[in-house]
Amino acid sequence: MFHKGDYEIILCVKGPIYIQLDQEQYVINAGEILLIPPFINFFGYKNSTQGVDFYWLHFFSRFKESKINLKESDLIASVKNNPSKDRKILLPNKFTLADYEQSVILIHQILSSRSESSYLQMRDYLTSA
Template identity: 25%
Template structure:
């Protein structure tokens, strides 16, 4: 079984969508330059992809790669139909190697670094998309495919935006269904909830005096414990992250305001302007005055 990973940050562009009733034209090879997701509404559908033959039952989904040859290889005895949607994801899907590593061992959820406000890392949760799948929530997916078909037949206003919404919901339902069927747990660990509470608190009050006592009182836990939790999920210590938040705000004020260095230091919760300059240079590689000068010239 093939599996594909799609970044949570992917941009999806729906090209075409339709419900197709199997007829004589299905028995010649088809190609298209986009990914194509099909879902069988009436089955079976006898699908050949390159040299591999499949019998898809009603409710099954199948993902075709760009330019992958496909056709029908046998005529069904009764009615046979499927919905299809062609789309392009940016970045493209990444095929996962399951020959040496079982799919259940892939780390695909909860990319913690995305929680940090000071980072622009591309680290992101991944949606796991199976090549072939029979989701338990197939009727919900069929409803979205019907909506895709309607939007394509009667394009009005921001119909392309709505097409993308329906596709994303289909992929989310399939991915969640796959997780629930194949992974032992998809819930967040208790420490992650503590981590999220810490981040929310720091984001709101980083400009105040966040002593150990203040943090302990807010979290109702020892500072040592919350420090370990924060380091586990963020990869840095609490003091360093608070410094990052303060300097992030200082950079904005240096460029967008006429406040003095001393006033900016106080604004972000640092009374000593010399200490502020020291921290700023450690994180940005230059003193705040130089940063202001460089960025003022670019405006």
């Protein structure tokens, strides 16, 4: 698949799920998130024999992401030593949720929010949360 400008968040409920982003392969297990950036080729590279269950959300950003290839400790030091006035969100492509249950509740709230334009701000807020 290939997304034309949108991000995708995959929250694995039951796995493993085997997804390849360009040349990098990921195994996503229950409680883990895979963030798929826009304009990247991705596909399943292996069958999941036990069956899978997951949620996925698509969203757009007004800003272009940039990739940072640093070790976690170097990234933390860089952020601490160079405080910026810009608001930034730093996310790895794959990570484990600290509060899985709360995230599932938020996903259900997003899915149950109405599609009327007055609810767009609410869905944006819930997706950000």
